[in-house]
Amino acid sequence: MVHTPDSSGSAASPSLPVLDIAVLGAGTVGSQVIRLLGEQAGDLAARSGARLSIGAVLVRDPSAPRAADIDPSALTTDAATAIDGRDLVVELIGGIEPARTYVLRALRAGASVITGNKALLAAHGPELYAAAAESGADLYYEAAVAGAVPVVYGLRESLAGDRITRVLGIVNGTTNFILDAMATSGASYGDALADAQARGFAEADPSADVDGLDAAAKCAILASLAFHTRVGMDDVAVEGIAGVTAEDVAEAAFFRRVIKLLAIAERRTDESGHEGVAVRVHPALVPLDHPLASVSGAFNAIVVEGEAAGRLMFYGQGAGGAPTASAVLSDLVAAASHRVHGGHAPRESVYAHLPILDPGSTRTRYQLRLRVNDRLGVLSEVSSIFARHGVSIQSVHQRDGQAPGEAVIVIATHEAREADLRAVAAALAHSPAVRRVASTLRMEGD
Amino acid sequence: MVHTPDSSGSAASPSLPVLDIAVLGAGTVGSQVIRLLGEQAGDLAARSGARLSIGAVLVRDPSAPRAADIDPSALTTDAATAIDGRDLVVELIGGIEPARTYVLRALRAGASVITGNKALLAAHGPELYAAAAESGADLYYEAAVAGAVPVVYGLRESLAGDRITRVLGIVNGTTNFILDAMATSGASYGDALADAQARGFAEADPSADVDGLDAAAKCAILASLAFHTRVGMDDVAVEGIAGVTAEDVAEAAFFRRVIKLLAIAERRTDESGHEGVAVRVHPALVPLDHPLASVSGAFNAIVVEGEAAGRLMFYGQGAGGAPTASAVLSDLVAAASHRVHGGHAPRESVYAHLPILDPGSTRTRYQLRLRVNDRLGVLSEVSSIFARHGVSIQSVHQRDGQAPGEAVIVIATHEAREADLRAVAAALAHSPAVRRVASTLRMEGD
Incomplete structure (x- = not known):
């Protein structure tokens, strides 16, 4: 899959192999990827060990106006033409179909795939990983999670x-x-x-x-x-x-x-x-x-x-075109370097197989804001509801409400089971002392 | 360099190759690396594709008290015994010598090296990189810059x-x-x-x-x-x-x-x-x-x-033993994975060869705090010094000083050449209006 330079090869790096790239989708991110591949060609070649050449750009409407750095002869509306025979395929279409079909086609043909498609990964990750592992291709997706933020890299490596x-x-x-x-x-x-x-x-x-x-x-x-x-x-x-x-x-x-x-x-x-x-x-x-x-x-x-x-x-x-494109390019450099020097991206490493816990068993803290009747004993009634459900109160703040005869009580709990906290909120809503549970928010990061 | 499991091989992963590790230095970080290699052996094997086995721990005093997870039979005071024939060498001695000699010995023998030694890298980085490239070994140093923070990874990859x-x-x-x-x-x-x-x-x-x-x-x-x-x-x-x-x-x-x-x-x-x-x-x-x-x-x-x-x-x-050890282990997993699956760490990529600029040409902002004589015209005298050196003032704050007849002036500049800012500070120190330049601090991050 690594070609030697053709006659149009860059004079500056005659000895570098050329990798043929397809970019699927030329929207906000795709057009930035194409721009940066041109502008930073020298740096990218130095880092990846290959000259990165755009062989095809898959678009819906080839007559739409494009930036000058997109070679019109690379534009195609045909997925097979765009994908088949490429070394690296960058999927920036988004959504499940036809993105899934295209990515699988590329991986099965042995092309490494870089995608920014979170929906596709969340829904069909295992299928894509299996296809990549089978053909020995890389599957990278830094751009799918948080734009330029290299958290996928951080977690994977x-x-x-x-x-x-x-x-x-x-x-x-x-x-x-x-x-x-x-x-x-x-x-x-x-x-x-x-x-x-x-x-x-x-x-x-x-x-x-x-x-x-x-x-x-x-x-x-x-x-x-x-x-x-x-x-x-x-x-x-x-x-x-x-x-x-x-x-x-x-x-x-x-x-x-x-x-x-x-x-x-x-x-x-x-x-x-x-x-x-x-x-x-x-x-x-x-x-x-x-x-x-x-x-x-x-x-x-x-x-x-x-x-x-x-x-x-x-x-x-x-988010944004250029930051997300930066993440795509870092994945492109890694995948290109593997084509040239060997090695591969981390395979999906699902070896722990931990069960997904019931959300009700999660432990968190609630802050509840209550509008209550401003009368003797109301705080005692309210706090007894917490005690009945085994939820411990961390702090209470009481003040006059805006409506006549109304007080506002803001209660922060200690950590407790989500299900118990929800039960407290439900019981408060039915308590005669409480006019309204105005807000229920979880507290995190303490 | 990849061995098949010996007779003491883990029953849980009989098919994995075994990589032989030397840990040079068993101080705060080294002892945490050894602990984590034991506690997380299964996870590390799943991620790297190899069983990581500690063959030698180089120490100065083998009779010093050690944590229970350090195998006494692996302890040695002899560098050659510790280093020669290993797959992976973790250098946590610090300082230039003998760390430099040990790292070069390991790299030249084809072992991949993971080091946390910033002084060694800052002083002899090019020599170490050359040795690694020559033998095809990896040189990793995430732990050298900011403990657990993966900034070396971020910049390199x-x-x-x-x-x-x-x-x-x-x-x-x-x-x-x-x-x-x-x-x-x-x-x-x-x-x-x-x-x-x-x-x-x-x-x-x-x-x-x-x-x-x-x-x-x-x-x-x-x-x-x-x-x-x-x-x-x-x-x-x-x-x-x-x-x-x-x-x-x-x-x-x-x-x-x-x-x-x-x-x-x-x-x-x-x-x-x-x-x-x-x-x-x-x-x-x-x-x-x-x-x-x-x-x-x-x-x-x-x-x-x-x-x-x-x-x-x-x-x-x-900093700290466990956080720094976490960075060492991530490098170990990457280096081990390369031994098993091919590929290598990014080589030192010095292709830009930019000159180092004179610090005086740096552009920054200063905040200067001056103790001045509280009399008519002093602000004009002070500000004329800035103007004379071509430094533009962004804000001025004046208040009474603590000494009699004294005022305090705090001036923030616009961005200017460091050399001009220094000249302003020197001229202010010699101005009859100024009793003392109490503070000169740069302003960054605006």
């Missing part, structure tokens, strides 16, 4: 000598931008979302982001890597940010916390002594002195906790 | 597809601990240092840390990796933290900044149009909203700025 206990991350820039705007300006969720849409940080249909589905796909990939266990999208317990109110955000600031949408993957032992993996995505209250609290705007950051390494954090731009 | 413009890091935990203690408690430098020594965060002779030499060695390694150019310790312009006063720290807080000892490596074009590399280590004022500002205690963090990736940050524990 840098932490290969450690035992990871927990991954905790901000992996969706759209929701982080919205929550950040709410915290900075006091805006409502709806106004902050509209602003994010106006500025291009949120899609017209924002549901994949704000409902937490994008974060859940990334969480599944991170958990699979961290715990050497197959974790799919369906294993992730997901809550989005649409229920977060301006009042929640203000209340968080009062308690020196900030609300972040977190993707959390943990290795834990449940109450019956079984070790397993718990994966969840939800908004949470993070203390201001936690390294994730200061991750603002569209940035991503992932904290990885290892038994030996302690707490590591990887931080950077989680 | 994750950012291999990008063009790095700047590396900015907190790479010395001792000085960060001292500066952090000064900021938190208002302590003097001397008291904070004594406290750090009492708690084991600073050596009895703290000069390598507080004078910035440890950070300079790491800065040289980071710059070499980032810019594909040979950068040695002597190329780094170094200032330590001994001159930082409690007043400086308080003043920084007033301006919503914090003082950090930074290692900075930049690719720049100087005034005569030459592209080159500038490397320096010095205390600097960092804005509170910069990601490095919240890196506290003995943690390390390195910001890497790439043209495509934008700003990335790597954060974690920069």
Whole structure:
């Protein structure tokens, strides 16, 4: 698969082999990948040991206007023409089909594949890995999780000598931008979302982001890597940010916390002594002195906790054409270097086969904000509900409410089983002392 | 060099080859490496494709008390016995000699070497790389720069597809601990240092840390990796933290900044149009909203700025037995995997050969604190000195001084040439209007 230079070979590196690349999709990321392959050709050749040449660019509409650095003769609408016979295939189409068919076609033909497709990996990772292993090709996907942030690399290689206990991350820039705007300006969720849409940080249909589905796909990939266990999208317990109110955000600031949408993957032992993996995505209250609290705007950051390494954090731009293209190029250099020098990317290493734990068995902390009747004994009634469910209270803050005869009680619990915390919230909602459970937020990162 | 299992081979993985490891030095890090190799043997075998077996541990005093997981029969005081015939050699002795001789002996015999020795790499990196390339062995050194933080990996591999413009890091935990203690408690430098020594965060002779030499060695390694150019310790312009006063720290807080000892490596074009590399280590004022500002205690963090990736940050524990051992083990897994599956670590890729720029040509900002005579016209006299040297003032803050007839002026400049900023400070010291230039600190990260 390694060709010697053809007559158009670069004069600067006549002795380097040439690798033939197909780029599937020439959108925001694809066009940046093509630009950088041209601009940094010399550096990339020095690092990979090969000249990287774009043989085909698969597009839907070949007559659409393109940047000048895209060679029109490389454009094709035919997948077979684009894929067959290439050394390296970069998949940037997104979605499940036809991306899955194309990636499998490339891998089965022995081409190494670099993809930024989180949905495809979360849904069909094992099938893709098997195809790569069978033909001896590489499968790389740094760009699928957090844009430029090299967390896939970190988990697959840098932490290969450690035992990871927990991954905790901000992996969706759209929701982080919205929550950040709410915290900075006091805006409502709806106004902050509209602003994010106006500025291009949120899609017209924002549901994949704000409902937490994008974060859940990334969480599944991170958990699979961290715990050497197959974790799919369906294993992730997901809550989005649409229920977060301006009042929640203000209340968080009062308690020196900030609300972040977190993707959390943990290795834990449940109450019956079984070790397993718990994966969840939800908004949470993070203390201001936690390294994730200061991750603002569209940035991503992932904290990885290892038994030996302690707490590591990887931080950077989680989206955007050039940052995501940077991740694609680092994978391209690695895959190209393997073609030239031997070796291969880490194979999917699913050897732990840990069970996925029931989300109800997760241990976390809740902060509950209650509107109660301002009368004698109400705190005693409320706190007895916690005690009845075995949930220990860590702090209580009571103040006058806005409505007549109403008080507001904010209660933070100690760590308890998620199922017990939910039962407390349900019992409070039915208590005659409580007018309304105004908010229930988990507390993470203490 | 890959052996088949001997009769004592693990029953759990009878088909895996065995790799024979020598650990040179059984101190804080070495003993953790040995512990983890035992405790995580199964995981490490699954990830590397080999059973990792410790054949020799080189020590000075074989009769010293050891942890139970060190096999006494592996102990030796003879370097040849320890090194010769091994597949992988882990060097954790530190210092230049005899570490250099041992590492060269191992590499020339074809063993792959994992080292945590920053001084050796900063001084003799090219010689070691050449020896590794000649015999086809790997040379890995993640543990040499920032403990568990995978920044060497990040620069060598994750950012291999990008063009790095700047590396900015907190790479010395001792000085960060001292500066952090000064900021938190208002302590003097001397008291904070004594406290750090009492708690084991600073050596009895703290000069390598507080004078910035440890950070300079790491800065040289980071710059070499980032810019594909040979950068040695002597190329780094170094200032330590001994001159930082409690007043400086308080003043920084007033301006919503914090003082950090930074290692900075930049690719720049100087005034005569030459592209080159500038490397320096010095205390600097960092804005509170910069990601490095919240890196506290003995943690390390390195910001890497790439043209495509934008700003990335790597954060974690920069020292300590277990965190540093985690970095050593990740290198061990990579080197072991190459022995089994082929491939090799990235060779030193010095192809850019950029010149090292004169430190005086560096562009930065200064904050100067002046004690002046509180009389008419003094601000005009002071500001004319800046104008005369072509340095533009960004902000001025004046207040009453503590001594009678004295005022304090704090001036922040716009970006200017280091040489011009130094000339301003010298001229101010000789101005009749100025009683004393109380402090000169650079401002970074804006």
